[in-house]
Amino acid sequence: MVLNDQNEIEKILDFEKRSWAIKLVSIERWGEKSPCPIRFTVNPYQGCEFKCPYCYTWYSDKKVSTRVGFRDALKHDIERAKRFGVNSYLIEFSASTDPFQYIEKEKKESLYALKELLQGGFKILIVTKNPSFLLLKDYSEILNNKNVFIDVTITSLKEGTPAGRVLNNNGSSAKDKIRAVKKIIENGKDVRIRIDPVIPSFKTIRGQTPEDLKDLVEELSKIGVKTIITKTLRLNAWMPDPIKNILLKFYKENGCLVGSNYILSRELRRKMLEPIYSACQKFGLSFCPCYDLDAFSGKRKISFCDVQQETLKRMSDVYKDNARVVE
Numbered sequence: 001m002v003l004n005d006q007n008e009i010e011k012i013l014d015f016e017k018r019s020w021a022i023k024l025v026s027i028e029r030w031g032e033k034s035p036c037p038i039r040f041t042v043n044p045y046q047g048c049e050f051k052c053p054y055c056y057t058w059y060s061d062k063k064v065s066t067r068v069g070f071r072d073a074l075k076h077d078i079e080r081a082k083r084f085g086v087n088s089y090l091i092e093f094s095a096s097t098d099p100f101q102y103i104e105k106e107k108k109e110s111l112y113a114l115k116e117l118l119q120g121g122f123k124i125l126i127v128t129k130n131p132s133f134l135l136l137k138d139y140s141e142i143l144n145n146k147n148v149f150i151d152v153t154i155t156s157l158k159e160g161t162p163a164g165r166v167l168n169n170n171g172s173s174a175k176d177k178i179r180a181v182k183k184i185i186e187n188g189k190d191v192r193i194r195i196d197p198v199i200p201s202f203k204t205i206r207g208q209t210p211e212d213l214k215d216l217v218e219e220l221s222k223i224g225v226k227t228i229i230t231k232t233l234r235l236n237a238w239m240p241d242p243i244k245n246i247l248l249k250f251y252k253e254n255g256c257l258v259g260s261n262y263i264l265s266r267e268l269r270r271k272m273l274e275p276i277y278s279a280c281q282k283f284g285l286s287f288c289p290c291y292d293l294d295a296f297s298g299k300r301k302i303s304f305c306d307v308q309q310e311t312l313k314r315m316s317d318v319y320k321d322n323a324r325v326v327e
């Protein structure tokens with residue numbers, strides 16, 4: 001790595017050491033092989049009302065709330081980010097909670113944070129399972145901002161039906177999300193879809209079938225979606241017991257422990273994502289396998305999840321430099 005890059009990474013780490021509202025997307029998450037670009041994240045809420053059956057967020061923080069002192073801390077961090085010159089990095093909004101859960105109607109912490117961050121010069125990638133919020137009048141300024149990018153998670157057309165219980169507990173149905181995404185695209189904004197996670201079927205856990213995945217991609221292609229980002233479920237100690245206790249045996253027998261996560265074998269992960277890859281080829285969509293990139297090595301058509309003009313520096317650079325700084 002050249003000296004300028006080292007200085008840049010040290011600057012990012014220095015900023016992050018004393019920030020509270022703006023944090024780096026966890027560098028431990030994918031470790032030194034992380035294919036992700038360097039990003040910050042802002043989480044306006046604690047916990048999540050959507051209670052996805054596989055998610056640690058609501059399981060470890062049962063009650064949803066605003067974060068005490070969030071607005072002041074955010075303002076403070078934005079000013080520091082400007083001084084450190086790190087406000088050109090993308091903010092993933094949010095990495096650990098949904099910004100548009102039901103509490104947002106009353107508290108509007110996300111709306112506040114989005115406005116402040118955009119004013120502070122940041123680009124923002126909104127990641128949500130409730131895109132209909134972006135069609136509300138109060139959010140139109142956000143929706144129309146060219147520095148705002150949108151990812152919506154839809155894991156199956158069955159979300160919101162009894163057959164989709166392992167994928168969606170308390171969130172919007174696939175039908176509602178697709179309706180909102182269609183409107184946003186018609187308004188001229190690109191929306192990428194995250195089919196995430198893809199869950200294996202084992203005993204009473206019924207993950208997506210290959211047909212489910214193919215049907216979903218086909219449906220999304222019809223409303224003008226151009227990019228799919230996907231990955232398989234990783235299993236860790238913080239996940240809700242009902243799903244973890246059943247799948248642990250399957251993951252131990254068919255995968256291995258990487259850091260704090262069990263991941264399935266490369267072959268199995270490729271098999272699980274292959275229907276999405278094939279459907280993307282068939283319907284002309286870009287396919288990004290996120291951290292399952294290793295399962296798609298070779299001459300296949302793969303894209304990355306970077307948004308326009310995002311940094312070329314990767315989280316793996318931070319990981320390496322972080323290790324060097326600690327030495």
Ligand code: SF4
Pocket residue numbers: 048049050051052055056057058096097098129171
């Ligand atoms: S919407 Fe996101 S943060 Fe909320 S429970 Fe589901 S996966 Fe977790």
